[in-house]
Amino acid sequence: MKPLHLLALLFTAVPGLAHAALNIFACEPEWGALATELGGDAVRVYAATTAFQDPHRIEARPSLIAQMRRADLAVCTGAELEIGWLPILLRQSGNAAIQPGKPGYFEAARQVAMLDKPAVLDRAQGDVHAAGNPHIQTDPRNIARVAQALSARLIEIDPDHATLYRTRLADFNTRWNAAMARWQIQAAPLKGMNIVVQHQAFPYMENWLGLKRVAVLEPKPGVEPTLGHLAEVAAQLKAAPAKAVLRAAYQSARPAEWLANHAGLSVVVLPFTVGGSDRAQDLFGLFDDSLAQLLKAVQ
16 A cells, blocks of 8 residues: 555544644633633644733733744634734734634624723723723623634634534533523622722623622723822712722732722722633633622622
8 A cells, every 4th residue: 555545544544633633822811711612622722821911911922923823713802902912923923824804813802792982082091992891701691602603713714623613612502501590690699789990801790790880990991090099089989889899810909909998898809811710710710700709798
């Protein structure tokens, strides 16, 4: 038998050799976790950031460019969240398959209804995003919508594993819908709770749980608060008291702790994304822990 025929027979006979795993570059941990849920062994996922990094401000390191160069699919939030670093990676990777407009480029924010769209786009107002607030991952209903679209994209670029992707999506949907029903019951005490946020990072969670944001520590999005501004917020809370001040795991503890000490609030540190706490090691743990931390503020 000729060598080429032997090679073809080998690839047919041994599962996994015929089709190498799909390389996925995930800009944020939540999309890496979702891609793993949907792809299983058919995908190899690289997460470009961690829960303890500000996703707005990432250095376009050579190691990230190298990973982007190898990617078959880039899965990012979009809505200008990665505007400071993703375009550099895409350009310098030289990878035509994962450029915007190609099947190998996927933006999660395009799959959901965006909140906090600015009436007027003015960069003097801080880190505003024309498409709306990009932090969509704090509402599990958004995760479900992104899962549907991402599964369809996986099938489009890797049709040989279509059956696997459909099966894994169905399994994920079953488990996710059950978890969302459980979370909705657990979260009932949170409805109507007044909160302060360090950064406007939680509008989707606020919308999902019925939380009421009464103040923001940052004077403008992405601008660190001064002591003077924090004092103004503390004075404001005398008229509109809040139960807790929320911050993401990656954010500095100082502003929230200062306000808590001066206004008698609880500080709730939310994982914000997968990996943000010991419990939040996957998407299910992310919401389990987020709710557990919030419920401590009302108990």
